Amino acid sequence: xxxxxxxxxxxxxxxxxxxxxxxxxxxxxxxxxxxxxxxxxxxxxxxxxxxxxxxxxxxxxxxxxxxxxxxxxxxxxxxxxxxxxxxxxxxxxxxxxxxxxxxxxxxxxxxxxxxxxxxxxxxxxxxxxxxxxxxxxxxxxxxxxxxxxxxxxxxxxxxxxxxxxxxxxxxxxxxxxxxxxxxxxxxxxxxxxxxxxxxxxxxxxxxxxxxxxxxxxxxxxxxxxxxxxxxxxxxxxxxxxxxxxxxxxxxxxxxxxxxxxxxxxxxxxxxxxxxxxxxxxxxxxxxxxxxxxxxxxxxxxxxxxxxxxxxxxxxxxxxxxxxxxxxxx
Amino acid sequence: xxxxxxxxxxxxxxxxxxxxxxxxxxxxxxxxxxxxxxxxxxxxxxxxxxxxxxxxxxxxxxxxxxxxxxxxxxxxxxxxxxxxxxxxxxxxxxxxxxxxxxxxxxxxxxxxxxxxxxxxxxxxxxxxxxxxxxxxxxxxxxxxxxxxxxxxxxxxxxxxxxxxxxxxxxxxxxxxxxxxxxxxxxxxxxxxxxxxxxxxxxxxxxxxxxxxxxxxxxxxxxxxxxxxxxxxxxxxxxxxxxxxxxxxxxxxxxxxxxxxxxxxxxxxxxxxxxxxxxxxxxxxxxxxxxxxxxxxxxxxxxxxxxxxxxxxxxxxxxxxxxxxxxxx
Numbered sequence: 001x002x003x004x005x006x007x008x009x010x011x012x013x014x015x016x017x018x019x020x021x022x023x024x025x026x027x028x029x030x031x032x033x034x035x036x037x038x039x040x041x042x043x044x045x046x047x048x049x050x051x052x053x054x055x056x057x058x059x060x061x062x063x064x065x066x067x068x069x070x071x072x073x074x075x076x077x078x079x080x081x082x083x084x085x086x087x088x089x090x091x092x093x094x095x096x097x098x099x100x101x102x103x104x105x106x107x108x109x110x111x112x113x114x115x116x117x118x119x120x121x122x123x124x125x126x127x128x129x130x131x132x133x134x135x136x137x138x139x140x141x142x143x144x145x146x147x148x149x150x151x152x153x154x155x156x157x158x159x160x161x162x163x164x165x166x167x168x169x170x171x172x173x174x175x176x177x178x179x180x181x182x183x184x185x186x187x188x189x190x191x192x193x194x195x196x197x198x199x200x201x202x203x204x205x206x207x208x209x210x211x212x213x214x215x216x217x218x219x220x221x222x223x224x225x226x227x228x229x230x231x232x233x234x235x236x237x238x239x240x241x242x243x244x245x246x247x248x249x250x251x252x253x254x255x256x257x258x259x260x261x262x263x264x265x266x267x268x269x270x271x272x273x274x275x276x277x278x279x280x281x282x283x284x285x286x287x288x289x290x291x292x293x294x295x296x297x298x299x300x301x302x303x304x305x306x307x308x309x310x311x312x313x314x315x316x317x318x319x320x321x322x323x324x325x326x327x328x329x
Numbered sequence: 330x331x332x333x334x335x336x337x338x339x340x341x342x343x344x345x346x347x348x349x350x351x352x353x354x355x356x357x358x359x360x361x362x363x364x365x366x367x368x369x370x371x372x373x374x375x376x377x378x379x380x381x382x383x384x385x386x387x388x389x390x391x392x393x394x395x396x397x398x399x400x401x402x403x404x405x406x407x408x409x410x411x412x413x414x415x416x417x418x419x420x421x422x423x424x425x426x427x428x429x430x431x432x433x434x435x436x437x438x439x440x441x442x443x444x445x446x447x448x449x450x451x452x453x454x455x456x457x458x459x460x461x462x463x464x465x466x467x468x469x470x471x472x473x474x475x476x477x478x479x480x481x482x483x484x485x486x487x488x489x490x491x492x493x494x495x496x497x498x499x500x501x502x503x504x505x506x507x508x509x510x511x512x513x514x515x516x517x518x519x520x521x522x523x524x525x526x527x528x529x530x531x532x533x534x535x536x537x538x539x540x541x542x543x544x545x546x547x548x549x550x551x552x553x554x555x556x557x558x559x560x561x562x563x564x565x566x567x568x569x570x571x572x573x574x575x576x577x578x579x580x581x582x583x584x585x586x587x588x589x590x591x592x593x594x595x596x597x598x599x600x601x602x603x604x605x606x607x608x609x610x611x612x613x614x615x616x617x618x619x620x621x622x623x624x625x626x627x628x629x630x631x632x633x634x635x636x637x638x639x640x641x642x643x644x645x646x647x648x649x650x651x652x653x654x655x656x657x
Binding site: 055285320 | 366648
């Protein structure tokens with residue numbers, strides 16, 4: 001018989017503790033790439049810019065850290081039925097990769113209009129998916145249950161274990177660059193920025209931590225201005241891994257506490273950063289992954305040693321070709 | 330002609346010493362598992378050693394830095410020079426700028442302007458000579474009128490020891506590696522990496538990766554002796570040659586387990602797949618190792634591909650991403 005999972009109350013997010021961050025580092029070591037921190041090969045500019053290359057994770061994004069940290073905390077005998085999540089994108093790929101590594105089944109609940117290429121990415125790693133109507137899909141984020149989904153549920157962002165996994169990025173940055181002045185990371189659900197800021201808070205307290213957003217969809221900047229979550233005009237762009245009509249209220253409370261602000265760049269700047277990363281550093285970033293670099297190059301992250309987290313590299317080849325030819329997709 | 334001495338295996342203690350010498354300037358490039366399903370990988374685990382992430386864009390920086398650090402100060406005061414318009418030139422120029430040294434690159438007069446601009450941007454001076462003269466410098470290790478420390482692109486023991494650190498790191502990161510694929514240009518890199526890999530894990534196979542445009546090593550293996558072949562130009566500029574260098578040949582034949590030759594189309598596909606699944610930019614030569622692994626030429630098991638460099642023209646990369654093969 002299927003076990004009923006209790007529906008948890010809304011999580012009040014707290015910063016990741018030093019112990020939890022360090023435990024996550026040990027737990028995921030060997031299963032995720034300890035990504036290199038390299039210099040941006042650019043002409044002298046407003047800051048000394050470094051890149052934390054999370055796009056080099058085997059599934060192409062930082063999500064592997066949080067997912068791996070969450071799954072490995074589940075006792076092995078409770079994993080027999082597998083794991084499942086609600087995502088068609090980077091979290092689904094990350095969970096499918098981890099499940100294949102552990103030899104357990106994996107299911108993703110995806111919106112019914114999810115593109116075939118994303119579904120193929122899940123199946124390629126041995127995962128399966130269940131198509132849900134959009135309202136049902138959206139509801140799973142709160143209810144954490146879905147008919148027919150078996151095994152343990154892994155939340156894409158609203159889970160302390162996932163945020164602790166993200167915090168390991170902050171620990172590695174400070175290890176590799178003890179005198180870091182600022183860190184910039186893309187703001188999607190907020191778990192990446194808050195995870196990193198949690199770690200720098202105790203590992204390098206005077207370092208600034210900024211969120212970066214694209215001008216076409218910058219709900220955090222709007223919420224920080226208004227002092228509360230605010231619904232914004234939202235338009236789709238090639239910067240598709242971040243941006244939403246409104247910030248998650250629970251995460252906003254933490255973000256306001258931990259972050260030094262949101263840096264907003266336009267699409268031309270984001271495309272220029274993708275182009276620069278490919279030609280000068282030979283790495284491929286998705287729009288969201290390049291937004292921090294665009295901010296640092298524009299000087300709005302300030303001076304000193306500025307680390308940009310290149311959070312992911314899953315960009316469509318046709319769009320990348322357009323960027324390389326000098327265009328904005 | 331000066332007497333040519335055949336290359337010898339790089340002693341593993343020299344490789345370890347080189348690593349200590351270059352670690353603060355070069356990147357310990359990560360070895361990452363490529364995201365493939367069984368139908369793509371043939372059930373093998375394919376890993377990429379990301380040398381394209383070196384600040385100069387290719388593994389060559391390792392050898393250049395090791396040689397510079399081993400040179401005496403008096404020699405360095407007169408600067409450094411090399412014979413290359415490709416990745417070795419970029420590496421030597423990058424290293425020279427880093428250490429504050431004068432740098433001259435002797436290049437073939439047919440070299441594209443884009444490459445020469447990239448070398449000049451790093452502060453190096455350029456001397457243009459006919460293409461055959463570049464080959465001759467590589468054969469005899471000297472040129473009249475040149476001063477300072479000569480950094481041979483491949484057959485210099487100091488350069489080789491630096492480049493061999495790639496093999497040392499592969500075995501450190503993947504102790505049960507079954508096969509390693511290394512792009513074969515001059516051949517010095519392939520035999521250097523093989524020296525380190527075979528010293529630490531004798532049962533691992535090490536293959537040269539070549540492309541159909543100028544697979545001189547494969548042709549020479551087939552003939553049992555150095556053999557001259559046609560070398561049509563292609564988008565794969567880092568490897569491919571009409572000849573094998575005679576000082577490299579005896580060691581290459583002995584230490585390498587064969588050559589895996591890929592078509593230009595397979596190589597372009599590998600560049601595309603590496604972009605999509607590993608999210609890095611590989612030049613044709615850099616992806617030739619991946620093409621070789623995916624075609625099954627390196628056999629089974631855990632296969633490490635040295636992605637040797639990522640210096641490719643943006644327009645050519647865009648063409649490949651759209652499904653094309655540049656020049657076809």
